[in-house]
Every structure is written in C-alpha cells, then in structure tokens.
Amino acid sequence: MSYINLDLLAEWSYDPAPIHRGYTKKYLTVDLGKGDGAFSHTVSDVDDAMIETFTGGRGFGLKILWDHVTEQSRWDSPENALVISGGPICGITQYPGTGKTYSVFLSPLTDQTYNSNAGGYLGPYLKASGFDALAVAGKAPEDVVVYIDGDEGKIKIFKAETDNRNAYAVTENLHKHFSKDEYDQISISVMSAGRAAEHSWWGALNVSFYDPRRGLPRLKQAGRGGGGTVLRDKNILAIAVRKSGFTGKENNPADMSVLQKVGTKLHREIRQNDDVQCLMRTVGTAHLNLVMNDYDILPVNNFKFGRSEKIGAITPEAYKKYFTQGYADGCWHGCSMACAKAVDGFELRTGPDKGKKVTVDGPEYETAAAIGANIGIFDPLWTIEANYYADHYALDTISLGTGLAFVCECYELGLINKEHTGGLELNFGAAEDLMELIHRMMDGRDEFAAAVAKGIRQMKTIFSERYGADREVMERIGMEGQGIEVSQYRCQESVAQWGGYFLTLKGPQHDEAWVIFMDMVNKQLPTFEDKAEALFYFPNFRLWFSLVGVCKLPWNDVEPVDNQIRYKGIEAAKVPEHVENYLAIYEAVTGKPLSKEEMILQSEKMYNFERIFNFRMGKGTRAEHNIPDRALGPVFPDEWEVRKDYFEGRLAEAGIDGTGLTVEQKIEKLLAHRRVEWEKLVDAVYSRRGWDKNGVPTRETVERLGLDSAEVLKVMEPYWRTGKRA
Amino acid sequence: MKFLKAHLDKCIQCGACMSACSKAWAKEDSPELSRIRVEAVAGLTDITVCDQCGGCIAVCPTMALARDKNGVIQIDRKRCTSCLMCVEFCPKASMRFSPKIPSPFKCVACGICVPECPSGALQIIDTGKEA
Numbered sequence: 099m100s101y102i103n104l105d106l107l108a109e110w111s112y113d114p115a116p117i118h119r120g121y122t123k124k125y126l127t128v129d130l131g132k133g134d135g136a137f138s139h140t141v142s143d144v145d146d147a148m149i150e151t152f153t154g155g156r157g158f159g160l161k162i163l164w165d166h167v168t169e170q171s172r173w174d175s176p177e178n179a180l181v182i183s184g185g186p187i188c189g190i191t192q193y194p195g196t197g198k199t200y201s202v203f204l205s206p207l208t209d210q211t212y213n214s215n216a217g218g219y220l221g222p223y224l225k226a227s228g229f230d231a232l233a234v235a236g237k238a239p240e241d242v243v244v245y246i247d248g249d250e251g252k253i254k255i256f257k258a259e260t261d262n263r264n265a266y267a268v269t270e271n272l273h274k275h276f277s278k279d280e281y282d283q284i285s286i287s288v289m290s291a292g293r294a295a296e297h298s299w300w301g302a303l304n305v306s307f308y309d310p311r312r313g314l315p316r317l318k319q320a321g322r323g324g325g326g327t328v329l330r331d332k333n334i335l336a337i338a339v340r341k342s343g344f345t346g347k348e349n350n351p352a353d354m355s356v357l358q359k360v361g362t363k364l365h366r367e368i369r370q371n372d373d374v375q376c377l378m379r380t381v382g383t384a385h386l387n388l389v390m391n392d393y394d395i396l397p398v399n400n401f402k403f404g405r406s407e408k409i410g411a412i413t414p415e416a417y418k419k420y421f422t423q424g425y426a427d428g429c430w431h432g433c434s435m436a437c438a439k440a441v442d443g444f445e446l447r448t449g450p451d452k453g454k455k456v457t458v459d460g461p462e463y464e465t466a467a468a469i470g471a472n473i474g475i476f477d478p479l480w481t482i483e484a485n486y487y488a489d490h491y492a493l494d495t496i497s498l499g500t501g502l503a504f505v506c507e508c509y510e511l512g513l514i515n516k517e518h519t520g521g522l523e524l525n526f527g528a529a530e531d532l533m534e535l536i537h538r539m540m541d542g543r544d545e546f547a548a549a550v551a552k553g554i555r556q557m558k559t560i561f562s563e564r565y566g567a568d569r570e571v572m573e574r575i576g577m578e579g580q581g582i583e584v585s586q587y588r589c590q591e592s593v594a595q596w597g598g599y600f601l602t603l604k605g606p607q608h609d610e611a612w613v614i615f616m617d618m619v620n621k622q623l624p625t626f627e628d629k630a631e632a633l634f635y636f637p638n639f640r641l642w643f644s645l646v647g648v649c650k651l652p653w654n655d656v657e658p659v660d661n662q663i664r665y666k667g668i669e670a671a672k673v674p675e676h677v678e679n680y681l682a683i684y685e686a687v688t689g690k691p692l693s694k695e696e697m698i699l700q701s702e703k704m705y706n707f708e709r710i711f712n713f714r715m716g717k718g719t720r721a722e723h724n725i726p727d728r729a730l731g732p733v734f735p736d737e738w739e740v741r742k743d744y745f746e747g748r749l750a751e752a753g754i755d756g757t758g759l760t761v762e763q764k765i766e767k768l769l770a771h772r773r774v775e776w777e778k779l780v781d782a783v784y785s786r787r788g789w790d791k792n793g794v795p796t797r798e799t800v801e802r803l804g805l806d807s808a809e810v811l812k813v814m815e816p817y818w819r820t821g822k823r824a
Numbered sequence: 825m826k827f828l829k830a831h832l833d834k835c836i837q838c839g840a841c842m843s844a845c846s847k848a849w850a851k852e853d854s855p856e857l858s859r860i861r862v863e864a865v866a867g868l869t870d871i872t873v874c875d876q877c878g879g880c881i882a883v884c885p886t887m888a889l890a891r892d893k894n895g896v897i898q899i900d901r902k903r904c905t906s907c908l909m910c911v912e913f914c915p916k917a918s919m920r921f922s923p924k925i926p927s928p929f930k931c932v933a934c935g936i937c938v939p940e941c942p943s944g945a946l947q948i949i950d951t952g953k954e955a
Contacts, residue, residue: 191905191906191907192906192907192908284886310886310887311887343902344905345904345905345906345926346904346905346906346907346926347906347926354923355923358908358921358923361907361908362908362911362912362921365908365909365911365912365913366912369912369913424882425882426882426883426884426885426909428885431885431886431905431907432885432905432907432908432909433885434883434909434912434913
C-alpha cells in the first residue's frame, strides 16, 4: 500500500455560493505562482453577459483561458490555465449522463486550445461547492494537492509527498484522506494524472468517483490533448473536491417536475431498448468492435485494414464475460445507461503492480480498438492490462493506440529498427514488447519510449532526424491532424467523415461529428452541400453538450423505438425526440426557454470563438487542417489487394481507367482524385460555417454571432485585411 | 420476509387504502402520494404495490436501497440522490415519485391500509424466512 503525506501550505475560507437554476455565478481561480510558492486565489463573479455568450462548461473554460493567456503563451507557460467547468445542467441527477466536466487548456500536442471531457463527480461537486468553474494557473515549486472543501468553505494547498504518483494510488489515497469513513468516500472526487504525464504529451486527466459496491474509487478520463501533462507541468499531483450529502436537488432547478418526467421517460427507454439496441448496460461502448468490423471501419494495423478474421476474440460476447454484470455502472448519479463497465479481480501479469488484483475501468470501445485491433492485438486480457497501466500512468489510450500503431508500421517498413527501439521488436501484434514499451513510457527515461510518448507529430521529426526514417512515408501513414492522433474509426471511405475528423477545431477526435453511417452506409449525404450541412449541424449540436455538462451517449446510443419510422435520413440521425428532451431539461433547470435553433446558436458562438482563439494562438488556417493519405485511402498495395474489387469500383466511379496500371499507380490515381474531393469538401464546409476560403470566420459571421468584442476584432482584423496573419 | 399482498378479486376500487397510506406517510390525502396504487383497467382492478422483490437494489448507484431485518426494502434518504432510476427499473412498477417529495417512495409493508380496506382485499404476509 502506498502512502501520501500532506502538509498544509496555504488556506483560504470562502462562503459557498448557493446554486440558483444551474449556476452559482462564481468561479474560482487558484494561482500557484511562478515556482516561488506565492499561492493566491480569486473568487470572480459570473455575470449575465458571460452566461449569454459563453453558456457554461467548455464556454466558460474558453472565456477564462482567453483571459489568462497571451498570443505568446504556450502549454508550459505559467499563465496557461487548466479550467474545469461542468455547465448549468451538470449535476442534476434525474436525467442520464448529466455529470460531465470539461477541461480546457493550451495543449502541448496542438499548441492551441484543447478541451476534453470526463465523467466522475468532479464537476457536480465543484458546483455544489460554490463554483461554476475552477481555473488553476501558475506552477508550484513542488508537488501539491489543491483541495476544495465545499462543506467547510475552505480552499487548501497541500505539499504532497508520496511513494507512488500514478493515478490509482493517488486517487485511492486522497479519497481516504479527505473522507470521514468508508462510505463517505462518495463525497470526494479527485482529478489526477500519473507519472507518464510528467514527460509525455499524451498525459491524461483521471477523474474519480467512489463506487460503494466495489468499495473503491473508479477513474474516468479526460484523456485527450495532454491535459494531464499540463497538470503535472504545474506540479499539481491532484485536485480534490469534497461535497457531502449530495441529494440531487443542489442544482436548484426552475422546475423539478419536468426533470423527473423527462428523466424517467429516458430511463424507461433504456430499460426497454438497450438489450436490442446498443448493449450499453452490459458491454458499454466495447460492443462497437463487431459493428465496426462488419462495415470495414474497425482500425486494424494502423488503419490499414477495416476488419480482421480475428474479430471473434473481441466481440461484445467476448468482453461481456470479463465485465462484472448487474452493477450500477454510471459515472454520475442517475445514469441508467451504465456504460462505465469494469473488470473486477483482474490479476496483473506485468509491470510494477504485477500479481496485484485490481479493478480496471473499461475498456471502452476507443481503448479496445486502439490498444487492440489497431496494433494487431486481439486479446482482451492484454488490452485490459494495457488499459489499466495507461490510466494509471496517465496515457491517453486513444493517442497511445494510434501512436503505437504508427510505431509498429514504421518498424515493419524498416524505418526504425531494434537498435532504435532499445531492443524491442515492435511488429503489429508483438504483445510482450508493446507492453514493455508502455511500461518504459511511465518514467520516460528510455530515449525511444520518451520519443514515442511525445506523439506522432513529434515522432515524425525525431525518427527522421535521429534515425534517418523517411519523412515522406511517415507523413502519409501517421494518423494525426493538428498534432492529435486520430480516434478509432477508419474514415477513408466516407468523404463526410474526412471532415468529421480533419475539419475540426481541435484535431481528429470523435467529439464533433460521427457521420460515417449517414454518409457511407446509408448514402444520406450525396452532395458536398449535404455533407457540409451535416458538418455544420452535428459539430454544433454536439458542442452544446459541452456547454451544459451532459454526455453524448444518451442522445443516440439509445433511441425511441419509432425514431426511424417517424423520421427519415439526417432527421432520424438527429433523434428529434431526444433533442426535445434537452430543450425541456435546459428550460427546467435555467428557467429560460430554448428553441432548437437557439440551441445551435449557443453552440455556433462557441464553435467560432474557439476557432478565433486558435487564430489568436497563431493557428487555425486552412493549412492547419491537414489530412494524411492513410485517412483518404489505401497507401500500400496490401491495403488495395484485400479489397481489390471494392477499390477497382471506386476507381471506375471516379472516371479513371485502370487498364494497364500497376496497383501502385492505381493507388496514386485514387488518392489524387480523393485529394481533389477533399478540397471540394473543405470549400463547402467552410462556406456553410461562415468562413472564408482560408478557414477564417468572416466579419459577417463574427458580428452575427455577437462575438465582435474589441479583443476579437484585434485578432481577426489582420486576417480580414490580408487573408492571413498580419 | 414481510410484504403486502393484494387480493384483486376482493377489491371494490374504493380508494380507502390510498387515502390511508398517503395520510399516514405524506400527511395529505392524495392518491398521487400513496404507496399503493389502485386503478381500473378496462373496468377491472389493477393494484400496484411493492412485493419486496429487491429488483431495485442493484440499480441504485449510492446503495440507498437495502433490506431491513424484516426483509422489507427501505430507502435511506440520506443516501438517495433522487435520480429515480429505481422508479423505472422496478420490475413491478411499484416505486413511485412526486415532485412534492424529493426521494422516491414505496410500500414498506407497514399495514396501515389493511384495516381500512372494507372488503378485506389487503393482507400483510410474513413468510418468517429471510429474503
């Protein structure tokens, strides 16, 4: 058992502001100084104008971060703030998926803003402790724990000494330290990282909630973008919040009866439909492995292939036998979707905790595919073990998987070899050596492991400069955009999903738009205008979840049974009845009516504000919306050969005569054709979003959205004058 | 294990049980606040009341639902977060809620309704066995 010693360094008292209709109208800033131990705090007001423009959650995060940083700030600047905020709906208990917390920060991977969300109890407890948002800035001289006691109205900074800085150990210790008895651990939520986040740019944030049945804290991840790296760069071991006696009324909604009515309606849908729809209650999102394999979307061997004959090993049935059944696996109270599955009593076979029996959170689909099929491993037990250590060390499992897949392909192509890898043989499927590489990523002392842990964009530079690897090949196969590794859907046969991944604010994650079925399978987006419309609506609609603090999954991972009968095409994909639920909940919490058009407008403001923020940080132009060849189509003949008839058909469809051409030539022609299609998509999407050809929001767009503050105009006017940064 | 048994063939749908229950537990004479529900479905009696099966226990995220020494499912209101999952996941649809009361509520086999029933349709059964 590890230990943690906490010595009080600073303490302030405050009067917790009560929540009124979803807001406390206060936010807290904790500044850790510039390594000099000059700790300070500020409690600031949230006024109506801030709510009107930024709504909450990620919107508040962006606003507060904007105020902290300058154009010169980078991820490791002291002024970079990690801003945590749930949003007005965050913290109700009557509707599934309403405990989400967004973390906003400047990312080491993308050098621009990033936002990443997690379940767990942090956001709701923070608000119930009196704050709509918490910003931590500055850098402590040594490891600290930032503690907010919402019961006592205290903010404390502790010097933290521990023999284990990895996530499960830190979290378990702090839950015990700040609670009064075993059950009282439910009153605590901890945000931590892990040792890998001290050098890797894939550093994940782990957010906890206490599971009283299992008698231990569970971890959910805001994994993407390097938030954990920022946390550890500030020498924050953890942020902890205490709020006891949470009753479900704390959000003080305008109309509880509506929340009860709409919430029980969705509970009923989940109970009646989940077993025949998405199996979320039994397998969680890992049920997707099989579906994605069936449609050639499952990433296999660095996205080279979309299916595998080994799929039988990772089907929903295969995972179900490892997940404990019958538990209330919600990551916030009231989530009957219960997809936070866990593997209990898992005996670790490798690493520092070898032989220990642990509870592993997940794997969820992204993890199951990333550190599974994408690296050629079809062994749930290996994936579960890698999942445990990735969370424990604080490595984003998605970037880790896509990054390792890139490493494996580089290794198989001979771009890197055993001399470079520290003796590891890193072919696809090399389970033992890949696990060893993950362990070497914990402390980053191994040169190769440390290079890998900086992400694909850095790997391309390091591998070419240090090992002489062919940069051009790596640019074609490295699945990253804007510095972020692609999440686990193979998009090459869906033109709309090229945009869903690569025409995004923060790089290719699956947070903005997932339109592959709509486009590729159901053929509902035949024209570029149709695709652009989908890439306007869905990113904005889904962004709204991040403003108010709700989870995406209960939106469309369960549907009313008559959804596909009552609505057709893109309308069915919107799940209109559930959109109505959200509008009803928003009004029931805030007391303010909201139409579906106003909902999109709330999002569009933040979509464009975040875009403007990217321009402020020297990013954001069309050139930043890069897409690798592998995302557009096959790169090597083996990828073509495995679906030869299909690709021949696509070539003919493009009006290209393949007679007499070698496979390499056919690939070259298909990719050239798709590059042209990509540019057409970019034009259509930019136009629909109210941006110019360079991806710059036009003056008209900025004014229409009411974003034309003096600060914004200062950033944007040079672009409007010259078409590029002045 | 104790539970309230309803004999549908004897019920005359007078509502006396709901009145007694809501007055005792919610201090208000209101069928909406009663833990036993008597309805007419196509003219026939339908009584919904908890039979202490325990199906709700597993769905509660805070373990606010548990059996007492009599095998009766009780709600610990200090632990309940009013999420109402138990309401919709109750196999017998006998967990109830109202905006007037923060937590859901259910029959705890107290027996107050039994003597109020003019037709003898209600009975407290004690199996004498652990649930």
